[in-house]
Amino acid sequence: MRVVRRVVVAPAVVLLAGLLWVTAPLWAIAAAALSPLLPGRWRALRLAWILIVYLTIEALMLLVLLGLWLASGFGRRIRTPYFEGIHYDLVQGVMWVFFREAKRVLRLTIVTDGPSPDAHPGRPILVACRHAGPGDSFTLIHALMYWYRREPRVVLKDTLAWDPMIDVVLRRIPARFISPNPAAGEDLESQIAALASDLDENDAFVIFPEGGNFTPARRQRAIDRLRKLGMERMAERAEAMTNVLAPRPGGFLAALDAAPAADVVLVAHTGLDHLLTVGDIWRELPMDKKIVMRWWTVPRSEIPAGRDERIEWLFGWWERIDAWIEDYADPSETH
Numbered sequence: 198m199r200v201v202r203r204v205v206v207a208p209a210v211v212l213l214a215g216l217l218w219v220t221a222p223l224w225a226i227a228a229a230a231l232s233p234l235l236p237g238r239w240r241a242l243r244l245a246w247i248l249i250v251y252l253t254i255e256a257l258m259l260l261v262l263l264g265l266w267l268a269s270g271f272g273r274r275i276r277t278p279y280f281e282g283i284h285y286d287l288v289q290g291v292m293w294v295f296f297r298e299a300k301r302v303l304r305l306t307i308v309t310d311g312p313s314p315d316a317h318p319g320r321p322i323l324v325a326c327r328h329a330g331p332g333d334s335f336t337l338i339h340a341l342m343y344w345y346r347r348e349p350r351v352v353l354k355d356t357l358a359w360d361p362m363i364d365v366v367l368r369r370i371p372a373r374f375i376s377p378n379p380a381a382g383e384d385l386e387s388q389i390a391a392l393a394s395d396l397d398e399n400d401a402f403v404i405f406p407e408g409g410n411f412t413p414a415r416r417q418r419a420i421d422r423l424r425k426l427g428m429e430r431m432a433e434r435a436e437a438m439t440n441v442l443a444p445r446p447g448g449f450l451a452a453l454d455a456a457p458a459a460d461v462v463l464v465a466h467t468g469l470d471h472l473l474t475v476g477d478i479w480r481e482l483p484m485d486k487k488i489v490m491r492w493w494t495v496p497r498s499e500i501p502a503g504r505d506e507r508i509e510w511l512f513g514w515w516e517r518i519d520a521w522i523e524d525y526a527d528p529s530e531t532h
Contacts, residue, residue: 265280265283288338293343309490309491463514
């Protein structure tokens with residue numbers, strides 16, 4: 198499938214971006230004419246602009262990435278520290294451009310709450326974030342790179358590899374695409390441990406312990422899975438959490454073992470919670486709202502040593518995150 202993404206999907210994205218710019222007057226007029234028929238101010242035109250901005254960034258990045266592949270000796274040196282640094286700089290630049298335009302056009306406000314992840318500078322961090330709605334992964338990476346000057350190592354779902362820019366970039370810097378339902382013989386914990394190994398002082402290992410975006414159906418499946426495993430007490434605790442999925446601790450614990458010097462950062466956010474389907478995205482955007490990210494930093498010395506104790510600790514934090522989401526009241530939101 199990677200060949201299809203590189204040979205078919207990537208060129209198609211470049212051609213589509215070019216076509217949209219050539220036909221810009223036509224789709225701009227059509228979007229402007231459609232906007233009065235839709236809720237919100239200039240909804241169709243604003244969304245169309247964000248789409249073309251993203252596709253343009255994607256097309257330009259694919260061309261730059263091809264140039265870097267050629268400059269690295271047809272990929273022979275592409276994973277060296279020099280080229281890895283260039284790719285991190287490119288990702289940070291792309292995030293800055295896209296979020297700057299998204300905040301301007303969609304009238305987004307992104308704020309952080311709680312102590313900085315760099316409350317303990319000079320140490321690597323393991324970042325465990327809730328997963329709710331499209332865009333939270335990008336918002337988190339943007340915050341880590343732009344505000345906190347960290348180089349993220351990300352564990353993310355393999356479906357995101359169908360985005361050709363993400364596919365190419367994240368195979369050239371430390372990252373892992375994983376399947377929520379791995380095939381027999383795949384040792385995901387070993388892959389995660391390998392990615393979390395040898396972190397330096399400006400690295401941030403990023404993982405979403407829930408394993409997928411929050412939906413009511415996934416929440417129920419997570420509860421049922423705990424009961425099937427005979428973990429009735431954990432299932433009851435998962436039932437009490439109404440805003441998050443029960444965490445899957447295996448990958449997170451593997452990362453903890455592989456990075457014994459790392460502190461842990463827990464991240465909650467609100468503002469993207471209701472964007473679960475394409476229909477939700479269409480109704481909610483332009484969002485005209487505030488996204489709040491809440492950070493908690495836990496020194497390594499405060500993390501239990503035993504596996505069972507760590508699972509208990511992680512569940513406790515997820516209960517705290519659930520309570521924060523429940524208690525948070527944003528006057529710009531209507532629930």
